[in-house]
Amino acid sequence: MIQSLLTIIEYAIIKTPLMTLIVSSFLFSFSRVCYDYPRDSIIYFFFPMIIYLFIFYGDLIFWYDRIKDGFSKWFHKQADITVVLERIIEPSPIQIDLESVVHMCSENPGHIRDEVQVLWEDLKYRLKRSIFAGISTAIFSVLLPCVFVPTKTPLGISQKILVDEWWEFELGLVVGLTAFSLYITYLLPLNYLDLLHRAAVHLGTWVSSDYTKPQQTGFANWCPALWMPYGLYKEDEVVQTADGRYVKAKPNPAVKGVAADPMNSAQDMFYWLCSTPCKLMNIMCVFEFCLIAAQFWMLVLTTDWQHIVTLVLLMFANYLLLAKLFKDRIILGRVYEPSPEDLALVQQLQHELRMNQRERSAMRR
Numbered sequence: 528m529i530q531s532l533l534t535i536i537e538y539a540i541i542k543t544p545l546m547t548l549i550v551s552s553f554l555f556s557f558s559r560v561c562y563d564y565p566r567d568s569i570i571y572f573f574f575p576m577i578i579y580l581f582i583f584y585g586d587l588i589f590w591y592d593r594i595k596d597g598f599s600k601w602f603h604k605q606a607d608i609t610v611v612l613e614r615i616i617e618p619s620p621i622q623i624d625l626e627s628v629v630h631m632c633s634e635n636p637g638h639i640r641d642e643v644q645v646l647w648e649d650l651k652y653r654l655k656r657s658i659f660a661g662i663s664t665a666i667f668s669v670l671l672p673c674v675f676v677p678t679k680t681p682l683g684i685s686q687k688i689l690v691d692e693w694w695e696f697e698l699g700l701v702v703g704l705t706a707f708s709l710y711i712t713y714l715l716p717l718n719y720l721d722l723l724h725r726a727a728v729h730l731g732t733w734v735s736s737d738y739t740k741p742q743q744t745g746f747a748n749w750c751p752a753l754w755m756p757y758g759l760y761k762e763d764e765v766v767q768t769a770d771g772r773y774v775k776a777k778p779n780p781a782v783k784g785v786a787a788d789p790m791n792s793a794q795d796m797f798y799w800l801c802s803t804p805c806k807l808m809n810i811m812c813v814f815e816f817c818l819i820a821a822q823f824w825m826l827v828l829t830t831d832w833q834h835i836v837t838l839v840l841l842m843f844a845n846y847l848l849l850a851k852l853f854k855d856r857i858i859l860g861r862v863y864e865p866s867p868e869d870l871a872l873v874q875q876l877q878h879e880l881r882m883n884q885r886e887r888s889a890m891r892r
Contacts, residue, residue, distance in 0.1 A: 564675060571674045575663045582655050622656075623649050625719055632729070636759055636786035639729050640794070643787075646726050647797045653714040661707030669699035694834060697825060704818050705841055708848060712811065717855055720807055724863075727801035730794060731785030733774040736765045759784025804863040808856045815849045 561569060580587065623645070631642055673695055676688050751773055754766040760776040761784050767773055768789050776785040779802060787794045800807060819842060826838045861869055 560675070564678070568674050571666075571671060574666055574670075575659075578662055578666075579659060582659050586652070622652055625716070625722070628722070632725075634759065634783075636756060639726070639786040640756075640788060640791075643726050643730050643794060643797055646723055647793055650723065650797075654711070657707050657711040657714060660710040661703040661705075664706035665699040665703035668702055669695055698837065701818075701822060701825070701838075701841055705845060708811070708815055708818065708845070712848060712852060715807065715811070717858065720801075720804070720859070723797075723801040723807070724804045727798050728779040728781050730787050730798055731760075731776065731778040731782065732787055732795060732798040732802070733785065733789040734777050736773040736775040754789055756788065759786055805856060805859050808852065808859055812849070812852045812856055815845060815852055819845050819849060 631638060633639055633642075673690055676690065678685065678687075680686050751765040751767045754760075754768055754774075760766065760778075762776055762778050764776045764785075765773055766776070766789070770790070772789075774789045778785045787798065822838055822842045822845065826835065826842070829835055829838065865873070
């Protein structure tokens with residue numbers, strides 16, 4: 528009862544008035560834009576929507592099927608209308624919640640492959656969100672201001688403002704890549720990279736084998752068995768795939784066998800990206816460093832003061848992001864690839880902990 532009352536107050540006093548103000552302000556501004564500018568300019572407002580449909584087409588189809596199923600159940604009186612509303616409001620389940628998801632250290636190959644499939648889809652979804660964030664930021668911050676350059680003076684006299692199109696293209700590219708790097712860094716925290724690495728370790732991979740099919744003779748010849756999805760394969764065990772290839776199991780040194788499907792290219796890509804704990808972080812660091820280097824080269828070539836100020840501000844944001852990525856890279860490296868000094872420090876801390884426990888037990892006696 529109290530929860531329902533709080534929900535009513537939340538929507539009646541806070542969300543509904545704020546939403547009304549936002550929508551009315553947008554409609555007023557949009558009507559002025561439609562009145563003052565050609566209709567062709569309005570089309571640019573729909574560019575982000577078109578890009579969203581192109582990138583998230585599969586997710587939108589999933590959302591549509593979910594709503595369609597809810598309305599079908601409501602039409603046949605198998606569910607209440609509230610179920611349909613909940614399905615419309617319910618967020619997409621593709622992006623996993625890192626606070627409630629942990630890695631399953633399972634030896635069941637089916638469970639391992641299912642977990643990897645979920646993580647792979649989630650990783651692609653986060654990448655698509657980052658790409659859309661970069662493109663939409665570049666459109667709204669660089670493209671639209673160029674489209675809606677005033678064509679008339681306050682007195683109604685026609686005017687033409689020269690726009691440096693090459694500079695706008697460079698600026699849009701830098702802004703889009705900066706927004707992409709900021710968003711992908713936010714969506715790939717350290718605990719998420721650790722989750723991906725643990726799943727890749729249990730998955731393992733397959734490599735091409737130099738085994739050749741024996742010639743037909745009068746004697747029985749040994750031939751590798753077909754790959755089956757029911758068990759783990761030990762290191763260097765050779766199997767035959769459905770398309771006739773011979774592959775050899777290559778598990779991670781930390782586990783006993785390989786659970787991957789040799790015919791699944793997505794699992795191969797997942798293992799390549801995540802089997803090394805620092806690979807994704809290294810890729811992000813190299814990408815950010817190249818972006819800063821490109822901005823520095825643009826800064827050297829430019830002479831206009833407004834271009835210099837813009838590039839310096841963008842470089843400052845990328846400097847901070849590179850420092851954050853480099854710090855995370857050091858943390859991952861010291862966790863997964865500790866140096867002799869790190870191991871000695873861990874042993875020293877463990878020794879001090881044991882000594883403290885002995886002193887406490889002696890004091891109790």
